[in-house]
Amino acid sequence: MNRFAELLDRLAYEPGRNNKLRLITRYFREIEDPDRGYALAALTGALSFKHAKAGLIRDLIAERTDPVLFALSYDYVGDLSETVALMWPKSSPLPPRSGGEGSGVGGSAASSEAAFSADTPPTPDPSPPRALRVEGGEKHAAQQTRKKSNKATPATLSVPSPLVGEGQGEGYSGRSVDGVAHHLHNNPPPPTLTEVVTTLRTLGKTELPKQLTRWLDELDETGRWALLKLVTGAMRIGVSARLAKTAAAELGDKDPHDIELMWPGLTAPYLDLFAWLEDRAEKPVNLDPAPFRPVMLAHAIEDDDFAHLDASAFIAEWKWDGIRVQAVSGRDEHGNVVARLYSRSGEDITKSFPDLLPSLHLPASLDGELLVLRDDRVQSFNVLQQRLNRKIVSPKLIKEYPIHLRSYDLLSEGDEDLRVLPFVERRTRLKAFIGKLNDSRIDLSPTIPFGSWDELAAARKDPASTGAGEDAEAVEGVMLKRRDAPYLPGRPKGQWWKWKHDPHLIDAVLMYAQRGHGKRSSYYSDYTFGVWTSGDDGEQLVPVGKAYFGFTDEELLQIDRFVRRNTTEKFGPVRHVVHEPDQGLVLEVAFEGLQRSPRHKSGVAMRFPRINRLRWDKPPREADRLETLERMLKDVAFSSEVATGSREENASK
């Protein structure tokens, strides 16, 4: 558990993806089975312990600490698991930690009197022994005996104190030495990760408090923190399941796709996986009847690309503003249908969409876009967001946000793998399959007829009158797929292209800048920008978004320099940057969309904002106004319910 705790601790602070990978891979290399397998399970979110709730942890600490001290501490730390981990009382009384009064000090000491000049004559020590002293003295005499026995311990003696041996201080061995000795001799060994996981799996609810208590007694601060994060399932250390699997793949120099493929057939502690990674065994076979297949991705098309592309070699489709998914169904050994829904990275998201499963009744593997449809009309991404990242899916949610799959590729049908076929043939098979399926929740993504790039450009500009009709608002561009392209995993060159709508652009004023992380920690690279609005005090800037990319390295240096020279106030890592009508920096911000957001002062939230250009030429007074953004909002349905979740899934599609 201690090594796992150290790993989590380190990962929680490490911002760099590659560095995280190295930390995890090293852990897998150094730690043996089955501990590392359970660690992989924990990192991929494959473990959950239903009985361990925050309330239980709260009760445990309440029994052991003064309520005032706990309240002050919790208030300071701000995280329950961490507060408990740090405050948890030591299981046995503290060993004495320091010497008694002035051992060896008084003897050679000179005494002097009065003024601060050097030539005063010494006087005898006037302090008489007192009752208090005697009492204390006994106590300290006892401690001193203990101290002497510690003197032999070598831990801190390799760098001698200059003062030791000069009659000013005894050979002091502080409490860290005591602590170590105490740790080695008296405490039972802390539990292993395997012990924790396997015990928790079988433990009843009533036995849990006692077991947790025992472990908390045995672990150190970091160990307790990791244990509590593990059992409450709130790790939040910035490691995705995909990253953990990639780290495992690196252990054996394997392709993470391969792990993704076999993953649904594996169970913790993944002995067969690690055996294969270390070349001790054959590759585990995925016996899962509904496996994930790595998805094919598109390149963003640039204006120059069209000159080299033949329009007749491509099929065009609308690019839907939803979530890319793979819907797979198959039959297990008993002939029962097993259906699963995967995210584009292979994460199993079946549980979030139980309403789609009955529609997946024919064995096949579909590639498509998850959308919310109401009265046959595709809803905006804002509406779809209500269905994302839900642990509990209520009947109400299912009813109000009916989920739908718009499919655009067929990877397999029955036992037949179709990925080797050209796209145009897969498309024909897909059409037939959708017809056979005959289910209102799953339909076919239409193609866009076009004869030339100019015609397609016109369709892209006006989806409403070129086939998308009322769904036009959910279209975020067009997709181009080569007719002869097989379905290839990853982002193969020249096969699929995405041609997104041009982003919205506004000119905003830089208001605050914050330091970045990792490689960017010495740069002010996160920018909050605002637009003008009329407030109580006249014209003022209201923040409308935050962006931390889009600029070049050279531009970053320029902005960084500007921030440092134009800081008006500092708040920890945040700097207020001058933003007056005639003083400040105008940023051209590009973004994909806008939504109402009661959580932001401006009332709007941007999707995928980035810095497009630096407008050194433009005075801040000429930047855009909030009204311009409000006009873009138009009629977003259910605006009051809209949450602002992550756009990551869609952003790089």
Next chain:
Amino acid sequence: MRRLPDYITDMRPQDILMPVPAGLCCKPGGFHIDPVRPVERAVITHGHSDHARPGHGAVLATQETLDMMRLRYGDNFARSTQAIAYGEQIKLGDVTVKFHPAGHVLGSAQIAVSCKDTCIVASGDYKDAADPTCAPFEVVPCDVFITEATFGLPVFRHGPAEDQIRKLLESVALFPERAHLVGAYSLGKTQRVIALIRAAGYDAPIYLHGAMEKITSYYQSRGVELGELRAVKGVKKADLAGTITLAPPSATSDIWTRRFPDPVTAFASGWMRVRARARQRGVELPLVISDHADWDGLTATIDATGAGEIWVTHGQEDALVHWCQTRGLMARPLDLVGYGDEDEGDAPVSEDAEA
């Protein structure tokens, strides 16, 4: 059994030492302890700039503290100075003053002020954990103990510093192409961290930010073995791969760091115990190493002094005062301002300094 001072025959403690805007004032002795404003006569616990300030008339402190003040403020930092050794005692007016090691940094002292039968110990900053670079903390039995409370919350438990050094060295081994940048306060923490790194068997040269060269040389001149140290200034970027550099905390997140190859930012401080504090500073490798007593250290020391009355100064006074009261001790916060600035706050080392 604790015996509270007898207020009928003895002086009341607050007649001996009293908090005033300039610091802790000893009227019967005619001096202030660690005054934050210029005073006629100052008795100083240790060399950190929030405790040892320039501009006083006469200064009484350990030789090390006086030397450090001279290094920082120049030869004329006070009108006159007098060095006092640990265990030495002198009479000032109606009181007797005796210095005892505080274990905080080189030369740091607790000051025991006795008047008639009452003894008050002003401990300054202290720690009861091992430190190879300074004399160990001594418990001084007394009637009134004045304690700091920098880490006066039960969540501050600092653990063995050796474990933190191991964490640092493991990281250096794992990322040999990156530089490790350790933020540490220039007086005390830096030298302790270096000594601990050496004790762990690391013998490659350790690099220093220019701001800490002087004080570190002083430690070496006092016999503290720190191995081979080099100035980082002028060293080629590529040559810093796999090395350890110590720098003032504020420098580790600034332009200065661009001379290092993909630096891992570490920070050696007791504050690193709390994750939010580490994250707020963008620290990637927090090292929980403190030069102040942690919660267990504060409470164990308060117990060990046998004092019946506890005065709590700078830091988290509330929790420590509460704890004392639950133990039946008289306790009150001393509202002194101006302490805790150099060391554990957002250190005011010039941010854009090239050093």
